[in-house]
Amino acid sequence: MTSSDPRSVLGTLRARIATLERGSGTAPAPVAYLPFGLSAIDRLLPGRGLQLGALHEVAPAQAAISHAAACTLFAAGILARTQGPILWCLAARDLFAPALARVGLHPDRVIYVETYREAELLPLVEEGARFRGLAGVVGEVARTGLTASRRLQLCAEESGVTVLLVRRAPAASDGAGTTASAATSRWSVEAVPASRRAAGFGRGRWRVGLQRCRGAALGSEPASWLVEACDEAGRLALPADLAERSHPQARQGRAAAG
Numbered sequence: 001m002t003s004s005d006p007r008s009v010l011g012t013l014r015a016r017i018a019t020l021e022r023g024s025g026t027a028p029a030p031v032a033y034l035p036f037g038l039s040a041i042d043r044l045l046p047g048r049g050l051q052l053g054a055l056h057e058v059a060p061a062q063a064a065i066s067h068a069a070a071c072t073l074f075a076a077g078i079l080a081r082t083q084g085p086i087l088w089c090l091a092a093r094d095l096f097a098p099a100l101a102r103v104g105l106h107p108d109r110v111i112y113v114e115t116y117r118e119a120e121l122l123p124l125v126e127e128g129a130r131f132r133g134l135a136g137v138v139g140e141v142a143r144t145g146l147t148a149s150r151r152l153q154l155c156a157e158e159s160g161v162t163v164l165l166v167r168r169a170p171a172a173s174d175g176a177g178t179t180a181s182a183a184t185s186r187w188s189v190e191a192v193p194a195s196r197r198a199a200g201f202g203r204g205r206w207r208v209g210l211q212r213c214r215g216a217a218l219g220s221e222p223a224s225w226l227v228e229a230c231d232e233a234g235r236l237a238l239p240a241d242l243a244e245r246s247h248p249q250a251r252q253g254r255a256a257a258g
Contacts, residue, residue, distance in 0.1 A: 074230070
């Protein structure tokens with residue numbers, strides 16, 4: 001990414017303006033982006049990737065444990081491609097560490113904080129977001145509001161720590177689809193049943209949706225993509241039966257996936 005990229009320049013300007021509006025003399029962390037490695041997704045995102053040092057929200061598309069698990073692994077795959085320790089805040093002891101390792105997030109990088117009380121989660125996430133020594137913070141939450149999300153976004157901008165709020169229920173079930181949020185982006189993830197031919201073999205499939213993204217090109221959202229689940233390095237991929245088709249068929253496959 002070069003400094004001449006208009007979206008990169010705009011992102012830097014937004015960060016500087018936010019600092020001036022807060023009346024703070026502390027310079028924000030430099031704006032950086034983490035590409036997904038799939039042009040269909042990256043081309044819609046400012047900076048051609050997920051903005052680091054920002055707040056992002058991920059919610060399951062449907063109310064089933066398989067979709068909630070896909071959300072968790074999607075978040076883990078993103079953080080697997082960063083460098084440094086991860087603070088993972090949750091209210092129940094039901095996170096399966098070997099599953100995180102399968103998508104590239106090694107247990108040695110993860111610091112787990114269990115509160116057993118939903119009300120204590122966001123303060124812990126905020127505290128973690130202030131600590132520059134972390135690469136990222138994950139908070140498994142039921143809901144959040146505009147004020148809390150704004151505080152997290154400001155903390156992330158100042159420290160450069162990426163914050164991911166992973167919801168346990170679909171956005172529509174708790175009003176999150178209409179609740180205002182300061183998050184830079186909002187994603188939905190849905191586990192897609194494997195084809196009969198591939199059942200039990202290879203990587204799972206997800207439908208990843210971009211519901212909202214600050215700074216995205218006008219008219220580019222919402223959008224969704226059928227992808228293969230994160231591999232051992234946290235990378236998504238196009239399903240083989242779409243990626244390996246001839247050119248005319250590939251166009252039809254991409255249109256169906258969107």
